[in-house]
Amino acid sequence: MLAKGYGSAVHGVEARIITVEVVIGQGLHFHLSGLPDSAVKESEHRVESSIKYFGFRMPRQKIVVNLAPADIRKEGSAYDLPIALGVLKTSGQISAENLEDYVIMGELALDGNLRPIKGVLPIAIEARNQGFKGIILPQQNANEAAIVNDLDVIGVGNLIEAVEFLEGKREIEPLKYDTRDKFYHSLNNYDADFANVQGQENIKRALEIAAAGGHNVIMIGPPGAGKTMLAKRLPSILPPLSLQEALETTKIHSVAGKLGAEGDLITKRPFRSPHHTISDAALVGGGGVPQPGEISMAHNGVLFLDELPEFKRTVLEVMRQPLEERRVTISRAKVSLDFPANFMLIASMNPCPCGYYNHPEKECVCGSGQVQRYLNKVSGPLLDRIDLHVEVTPVSFDQMTQDRKSESSEEIRERVIEARKVQHERLKDHDLHSNAMMPSQMVKEICQINEAGKKLLKTAMERLGLSARAYDRILKVSRTIADLGGSDEIKIEHLAEAIQYRSLDREGWAG
Numbered sequence: 122m123l124a125k126g127y128g129s130a131v132h133g134v135e136a137r138i139i140t141v142e143v144v145i146g147q148g149l150h151f152h153l154s155g156l157p158d159s160a161v162k163e164s165e166h167r168v169e170s171s172i173k174y175f176g177f178r179m180p181r182q183k184i185v186v187n188l189a190p191a192d193i194r195k196e197g198s199a200y201d202l203p204i205a206l207g208v209l210k211t212s213g214q215i216s217a218e219n220l221e222d223y224v225i226m227g228e229l230a231l232d233g234n235l236r237p238i239k240g241v242l243p244i245a246i247e248a249r250n251q252g253f254k255g256i257i258l259p260q261q262n263a264n265e266a267a268i269v270n271d272l273d274v275i276g277v278g279n280l281i282e283a284v285e286f287l288e289g290k291r292e293i294e295p296l297k298y299d300t301r302d303k304f305y306h307s308l309n310n311y312d313a314d315f316a317n318v319q320g321q322e323n324i325k326r327a328l329e330i331a332a333a334g335g336h337n338v339i340m341i342g343p344p345g346a347g348k349t350m351l352a353k354r355l356p357s358i359l360p361p362l363s364l365q366e367a368l369e370t371t372k373i374h375s376v377a378g379k380l381g382a383e384g385d386l387i388t389k390r391p392f393r394s395p396h397h398t399i400s401d402a403a404l405v406g407g408g409g410v411p412q413p414g415e416i417s418m419a420h421n422g423v424l425f426l427d428e429l430p431e432f433k434r435t436v437l438e439v440m441r442q443p444l445e446e447r448r449v450t451i452s453r454a455k456v457s458l459d460f461p462a463n464f465m466l467i468a469s470m471n472p473c474p475c476g477y478y479n480h481p482e483k484e485c486v487c488g489s490g491q492v493q494r495y496l497n498k499v500s501g502p503l504l505d506r507i508d509l510h511v512e513v514t515p516v517s518f519d520q521m522t523q524d525r526k527s528e529s530s531e532e533i534r535e536r537v538i539e540a541r542k543v544q545h546e547r548l549k550d551h552d553l554h555s556n557a558m559m560p561s562q563m564v565k566e567i568c569q570i571n572e573a574g575k576k577l578l579k580t581a582m583e584r585l586g587l588s589a590r591a592y593d594r595i596l597k598v599s600r601t602i603a604d605l606g607g608s609d610e611i612k613i614e615h616l617a618e619a620i621q622y623r624s625l626d627r628e629g630w631a632g
Contacts, residue, residue, distance in 0.1 A: 124210040124469045126203040127224050128188075128197055129247060130577045131240035133458035136247035138224065140189040141200065143207030148183030156186030161260070164229075167198070168205045171233035175281045180212045194455075199238040202227035202257070205280055206287070217287040223275070224248040225257045225283070237261035239378040242371055245269040249298050255295060257283055265375060267298035267369070268386050274298075281592055301364065311357040311389065316529040320516040324351055327511045327622060329533050332358045333540035334601030335555030337444070337466040337506060341624065342513030343400065343483070344476045347356050348469035351513075352425045355467060356390040357530035359423075360538050369461060373420055377413050391422030397431040405439050411458050413453040416443055419464040429468040430498035437503055440466075444506045447558075466507065469500070481514060496625070508557060508594045510624040516578040540604040556601045561593055568596035577613055581620045595619045 127143045139155075151165045169179045186204055188195045203225040209215045216370055226244060228236040237259050245266040248256050255273025256266055263276030273295035277283045285291035315325060324340070328351060331338045340348045362370070371387045374380050380387075395404060395415045406414035416424055426432060443449045447463040472478040473492040478485040485492075504510075547567065553559065559567065570578070578595065581587060587595075599611050599619035606615070 122211050122213070124207040124220070126207050126220050127253070128200050128203045128226050129224055129244040130193060131243055131376055132193075132250060132456070133411070133460060134243060134376050136240065136243040137193065138247060138251055139193070139195065139200075140187075140190060141203040141207055141225075142185075142187040143204065143211045145180050145208075145314070146183050146185070147487070149181070150183060152183070153188070154185065155191040156194045157188060157200075157558060158194065160198045161195050161200055162187070164198065164201045164204055167201050167229045167231060168208060170231040171201075171205055171229045171280045172209065172456075174231070174233045175279075175284075177209060177214050178212075180208070184208060186213075194405050195226065197238070198228040198236075199226045200237065201229035202280070202283060205229060206283065215284055215288055218252075220287060222253075222254040223257045223273075223287075224253050227257075227259045227277075227283075229280060231245050235261075235277060235279055241265045241378045242268060242368075242375040245272060245274070246372075248272060257286070263296045264298065264385060265371075265380060267296040268371065289606050293334035306475045311354075311530065313354045313528045315354050315358065315533060316527050318347070318351065318354065318527055321347055321351065321513070324511055324513055325528070325533070326508055328355055329358060329537060330598060330601055330605065330622075331355070331465065331467075331509055331603050332360075332533075333537045334508075334544070334597065335465060335557035336508035336598060336601065337468075337510060337557070338509045339468040339470065339504070339507045339625070340473050340511045340513050341470055343471065343480050343515060346513040346515045348513050349425075349427055352423070352467045352469060353392065353394075354530065355423050355465070356392050358533040358537055359390050360541050362388060362390055362421060370421050373413050373417050373461065377418060379418065384629075391419050392425065393419040393422070394425040394427060397428050398427075398430070399436060401433075401436050401439050404436055405443060405449050405451075405462075406460050407451050411453065411456075415459045416440065416448070416449060416462040416464060417460040420461045422464060424464045424466050426466070426468045429470040430495055434498065434500070438500065441502055449545065459461050468507065469513075471495075479512070504625055509622040511622060512624050536605060539607075540601065543604045544601075556597050556604070559597060564593050568600045568611060570596070570599075570616065573613055574611060574616050577616055578620070585620070585623075587620075587623055591623045595623065 124143045128141050129136045130139050151558045153162055172179050210217050210220060226238055228238055230236060241262040242265055245256055246269055248268050249272045255275055257275045257277060258266060260276035260278050263274050263584055275286060275293050277295060286293050289478045342348055366387055367388055373388060393415050402408055404414050406412060443462045449462045451458045451461050473485055473487045473495050475486050477483040478492050599615040602615040602618055603611050
């Protein structure tokens, strides 16, 4: 007799339905086919122990389990539950006529209890797309799967609950989750707010421009000037996630197993801040079983790299392509996976090893050439992909103790949203969403300036020693500044403000 059930395999951030076939015949031993990894092969012992724990018997015959398609590698322990149910049905111990109506996944403990698994959201999405009635999985993952509408989500605590549900002996109400209500209820509930920041008005302005145009930013300033504090507040002024963006972001975190016990929909833009000791694979993704890295975890949000020159050169260089293409491709001998990586890069750094170069009060103790060598740790091609260079100065005592209330994140966000609406309308035919995404050819068409503007830009490039790579960046940023000001044209004042955000391009900036 042949029993057939269905599970799923996750590759990248997409899932694929796997057919779990179980047959019992003459002979001995337990055989697994279909390119299983070690964790799948070890399921024999977990399945046998769980079956016996609830009073069933493990057939002492030849058991063959095939995971089809057989040419796709199967990884992890989540196939335990469908294999156990297939063995019980094939041996005639349960009928489970509706076994094929569900996608079934779950790791079994030796006492038959179910442990949570990773990648549930893409599995549930694929189950709905393939027309399955529902999905049976561990209770801990039920909230995550319930994000998907039009799918019966059955959360079970152990093997016997799954058996009794399929046999019709136990009623389990499908979990209901109002995705839209949860999404709009939690939208923009940020802990940090710009209203708590005293002073630093010029930095707030630069971050508002960055948020409005999706531009990358680097902040240069001494220790304690507030670079990290300001960066952490950037997500609070970004436009709210759309429901589609929220689902994309949640899928990535689901695959990485980072959703937590609740498994709720991610409704706030991610803010990722990896330590400077991070490896190449941890940042961009990879590993023996390719997993999303920090740049993919920051998809639709912010990646903050504190103390940028302290990161290994190789780690920074692997970011160059994802910053341009907004995705990262992990290639292996037999598989190539794409992970989305549409993020804003916010970096911070000291101006020199001691941190006090150009400080208004403290004296820099770095020797001749040390400042330039420190800055050279960050390559030109990487800086080329950063639109705004902002110098951060310490806040004075008078500014810290003033009673004047600062502008809140909500007020800034309203202006950012209006600017993004203008950009979306302008770029909708090109499938782009912000000024920062414009390629060079489009910059020439959209960011046109008059003769006075050209003269100003030429003078600035000559007198300040700005490099050629700064040209497109200045035009993009000036277009964003114009959008924030509600102007159809790029005026001289917009260009002038954009020019000042190219500190590191100036010849002689580091002495």
